[in-house]
Amino acid sequence: MKILFVCPYPTGTAASQRFRFEQYFPLLQALGVAYATAPFLSHRAWQVLYRKGHTWAKIMAVLGGFLRRLGWLFYVGRYDLVFVHREATPLGYPFFEWAVRFLWRKPMVFDFDDAIWLPNTTDTNGWVAWLKFHKKTALICRWAATVSAGNAYLADYARQFNPNVVINPTTLDTEQWHNPAVWP
Template structure:
């Protein structure tokens, strides 16, 4: 029997970016025996290594150019071999949606568009300030409109896609973890020194800044450590804290060092587009969390059940102190969070929706 073929157009090298890992790479096993598929990444390993480093302008430009050439050759001369094209975030990081237009309007290919951030809103950092001028943020609307299917990580993103002029509904598929394999361990909460922790990428480190006065206050009153797991070491105004470089191989062990997870955000449209993945990671491992009540955080965190929602310094302080000083509360909330993640934010809970995109 002929199996349909899928081409995945991915922005990053494999095993590097959380969004791509958890929304695409970790779901591929669901296709085994049902579809044939191939992966194509825009950036090479070498290009990725220098992408967020200062300088290297010529090398970065050459890397982007090589990515465009590879993608153009594949779209123009290779896409005919596939029944579906799956595009995560965008077919190319810069410029207008040329490849999406060619696939949908000229070659009449069915492409599935998947995104988990409000990527139509400029979010410029010092590292990408120049490139952001070439991003063409407006292109996300037509990409959604032309797509055969759209997979979005939360209702805010689904609503954006459905107001793009497309004729069929978008599918809400939250970012998920495999609670049966990698995320099958549960934090054992005990008395003693407590670790408050945060995990994320360099682009979201800025959200830690407003939380620092609260952590400073808590460190004067409680026996706590503050742990940051990231791909870049921040400069924090704390006397006692630890940095753990993110590593895929030790990811679970590092997360399990955390007793209370935090996810600070600001109340704006860009934060509304976030899919709460930090919270999903914490709760899946039985770690209670404290987060701002913005966007999907309000759906993931049930205030007082599996964590707390906090929007000012006093609320952050009281919520964290309650969890820091009560191991039984951490255990109870962690168990509740774990159950919720298994029910709605695990691969098994979303496998049918994912496979339904290829129809």
């Protein structure tokens, strides 16, 4: 089996991804499951995205992400399953998820751990709020073979659009991520 993990951020940079699926990569590898990640943002883009200013760099980062997604459409057929964490793109209609479902006809798992259908913009990036399409979560839920929700509240939302919903609580790999002992 080959899985493509479509995610917003570069591997190893965002807690949401680390705790939702990245911590399972060694297990997948041990089971002989091949996988690849397809982040929207590059490492360089991640460095400036939530900083104040850097408008031109942010615009270029988003354009680069959309170009990566266009390239991704050419090789999605190599995978047996597409796992979409949160969204394929942060702005606009969920065209890429639509393409997975209707052009490539690949099973898609849609995973989210926040109420991402609610409008939310940071102070530093508020100027792009009008480009967001907040109904995309409902559409992606509808198109997914399975929806993986982080808790019962999120699962209830997803079930409005898809009966195939599992509650997959965010977990922490305590062997990899732990607090050191504070006493001898």
